[in-house]
Amino acid sequence: MIDATAKVPSGILYLNLEVLGDFEECINIRTQTAKAGVILGKYCLGRIIIKNDTEAMSLLEAGPEGRFFTSKMIVVKVPTWALCLPNKCTADDAGIIGNALINTDTLIEDTGIAVEFMEPLCQTVNEAYPDLTTKAIITITVLVLLFGIVFLSTIYDLYCIFYGKKSCPKLIEGFSIYTNGQKIFRMVAPTADHLPCLNGLRCISMLWVVYSHQYQFEINNIIAHSKDIIDWANSLQSMILVGGSYSVDTFLTIGGVLMSYGFMKAKTKKIQFNLFFYYLHRYLRLTLPLAVIVLIQTNLYKYLVSGPSVPIVTEIFQKHCEDHWWSALLYVQNYFHVSNMCIPQTWYLCIDMQLYAISPIIFFLLWKHPKVCITLLCGISVAITAASFYVAWQNQLTALLSNFYGNFREYLHKYYFLTHLRATPWIIGIILGYYLFKIKQNNTQIKMSKTVVGLMWVVCTAIINVCVFGGHNTLQSPDYDKWGNALHIALVRPVWALAISWIIFACTINYGGPINWILSLPIYQVINRFTYGIYLGHVIFLSVYVGNRKYPGYFSTFNMLYEFWGTLCFGVVFAVVLVFTTEYPIAALEKYLLGGFCVIRKSAKLQITQPQEKHKN
Known part of the structure; x- marks a missing residue:
């Protein structure tokens, strides 16, 4: 001893x-x-x-x-x-x-x-090393049954395809790894009404999220020389971690684009809008994979970790889910139980679902009175920006997460998690989606000189760099800069969304050049089908890694990159399992229960994204 x-x-x-x-x-x-x-x-x-x-x-x-x-x-x-x-x-x-x-x-x-x-x-x-509880045994049984249904469905589907003389039932195909695999790994050439550049933006943003979370967990992990974190935080490199939060605004912008673009497209094709199906479709697709994560984290998490810090990590990642699992499944925990969230990263899903809930009002107004709606949306964006400035000013919030002299928790609870202060990028995306639809509907050719296009790309690049690296030398001082921090918090995310909007707009009207080619690579179609699973699963692996550490590690850029790729690989494997066992099967079950494939597709077409694309909006 x-x-x-x-x-x-x-x-x-x-x-x-x-x-x-x-x-x-x-x-x-x-x-x-x-x-x-x-x-x-x-x-x-x-x-x-x-x-x-x-x-x-x-x-x-x-x-x-x-x-x-x-x-x-x-x-x-x-x-x-x-x-x-x-x-x-x-x-x-x-x-x-x-x-x-x-x-x-x-x-x-x-x-x-x-x-x-x-x-x-x-x-x-x-x-x-505790014994299995009754809840843990029930959870394992449910997961085994889920895997068993998928496995048996796959076997029967293969039998129908290679040995049977009749086609396999659609519901069985919906649970088959073989049939779903053909859909998931299929790459198709984009049609004229697609926005393929969004695929690349989503993938890059998700990588940025995982990379930032890797740093966030590691700097709070057991480290031998914690003073290295201070040296890193004072370096320009740390701003890449801070900038990772802007990937959320990229997702919100993309979400607004896809929703408004899809709604306008559906209305033009005279597809009937069904409000009940609109909400149910979204809730089912998002919630079943999330429910599996909540179930695992609530009942099995303590069996995945063993180390000195287990009582601490289980309090954060298991106890909070035991107490507040319902707020995660209702997507309200960015306003309730903010300090004790179940599945902490799902605060974004709460914002996304809450904005989705109010979207029909905006879309119908945009369809009937576009000028009035766009004017109103611009006014709301200005009001949100002003409100963000006021909240930051009143509470002396720190703009940079790497500022050791700020109150990080105040920043999260009073600004970062709140839908009514984070909606501006989504609104910008809605406006952009509307105009992109008009351009494609009318087959409009927008002509711009090379000088103008080049200037716009220079401005866009400058804005992105200013957003990521701005404030490094001015907003990390122990002396609080009230004006600087408040202006940064109020303006940086709307400005970022405008820069992302230019990238989408330029790529859509054929002024993207090599950027559009990179962002529209067909491989992104496959990767995007796993982004929701990666988003849900990677934090579990990070927390398990923290909980199992028994000796202090060392903080360095090389170690972070090395561990990042490990986390990403685990996240991808977990996402593959989640997609085959929950996302695609629930899509098939939804279509079957709600009257067959044809009926639900008509109402679902109001959202032109794949299920996993919706998850990230």
């Missing part, structure tokens, strides 16, 4: 403050005694407390390092120290022993440092 207990590490001044000892060695201790019976090793993770008005606190207050411990930043570090004890000992016993050991060390004696232990952060082998 002494060997498994943490020792005073080197590199304390480089913030090597997460000292874990040896988790596996401790919990695997098992000794039979005559008097006490079986004694198990009990691993307790303690929290280092730095008292005020001490030498240690003065060292922290001298720089941004102290902000690590406020729980207000994107980076939250809790100095930890682990102790291995017999399982009969309590957390109070651990506190007495731990502080006695610390005070005997001459290196840190009389520096105002103490250690605090809590029972929930103590584990024996029984807590580290």
Whole structure:
């Protein structure tokens, strides 16, 4: 037990403050005694407390390092120290022993440092590797049945194709890996009314999301030299992580384009609009894959992780789902339980679904009175921008997530998660989608000189770079710039959406050049069918990776890239499974239950996107 207990590490001044000892060695201790019976090793993770008005606190207050411990930043570090004890000992016993050991060390004696232990952060082998609960068994049974239905449907479909004389029922085909695989991996040449450049934009944005989340999880993971994070955050490279949040605005812009473009196209073809099917179609396609994730995270998550930080990660990723799973499935948790979200990344789905819910009102007004509607939408966009400025100004929100002196949680809860403050890119996309439809409907040829086109691309490129890298030298100071932060928060996302709109517009009217060729590559058609699964699944893998870490890692750009590709590969594999077992089967079941393929297709055509494309709008 002494060997498994943490020792005073080197590199304390480089913030090597997460000292874990040896988790596996401790919990695997098992000794039979005559008097006490079986004694198990009990691993307790303690929290280092730095008292005020001490030498240690003065060292922290001298720089941004102290902000690590406020729980207000994107980076939250809790100095930890682990102790291995017999399982009969309590957390109070651990506190007495731990502080006695610390005070005997001459290196840190009389520096105002103490250690605090809590029972929930103590584990024996029984807590580290728990038995399956009834809920876990039921969840596994449901998943096995789901896989079994897909497997048997595939076998029967193959029999019908290669040995049977009659065609396979459509519902069976809808669950068949063979038939769905042909649809999923099929690439077709785009027709005149398609917008193929959107495929590339979606894929690149999803990669950016995964890349940003990789950094976000790793900088909050157990790291040996946390001071490296400060050096990285002060570098220009960190702005790429901060800019990852703009990928959300890209998705919102694309979503607005596709919805308005699809509605106008359907109305022109005189396809009847059915409000019930419009909502039901969307809800079913989004919710079944999400429900599977909620089920896994609620009932199976604790069996996927084992390590010192398991009590912490299970509180975040399992307990929140146990308590608030319903708000995730109703897409309201960006306003309810904001601090305790189930599946944290689904705040975006909430915004997307809420905007989708109000879209019919806008589309009918746009169809009947386009000039009035567009004027109204522009006015709403200006009002949202003004409201964003006011909220940022009033609450002194920090514009850059890499600013160690800001309040990251305030920024999320009072601005970032809120639909009424994030809708401007979606509105811009609606307006753009309407005009793209008019251009294609009338077969209008828009003529622009090479000088104008070139100038527009230069402006677009400049805007994108300013959005991503702007504020690096001006908005990361400990002195809060009220005007700078408020203007940045209010303007950067609408301006970003305008830049993305130019890319879509230029590619659609044949002024995209090589950019359009890259964004319209046929391979994106296949990749886009997995983006929703990647979006839902990659955070689970990141959290499992964090929960299973038993020794401090090292933060570097190379390690981040290396781990990013691993996360992406796991996410793709998980997405493939999710698509074949939920997304395409629910589409087939929906068509079957609602009266066959023909009826539902007519109402579904109001949304021209594939199911997975809708998920990302």
